[in-house]
Amino acid sequence: MRTTSATRAEADAWITVLSRYGHLHHAEPGPDGAWTIQRTPTSTPRTLHYPVLALDFVAEVLRDVRRDPSGLPR
16 A cells, blocks of 8 residues: 555656566657556547556556566567
């Protein structure tokens, strides 16, 4: 359980890492600190306005990556 709030810097770092390792199809930072992300080419783009939403999304991606036995990006 977290004892501190999620920060924009933490969300930025996680999304950047997931993007570099090929686990996101598209990730674009917005001018207000929000992220627009797309998991696969056919998935609906999502806008994550708050760091806590971004970290929830990151946790979802990490669970999926750990479940996939090949370890390859989806």
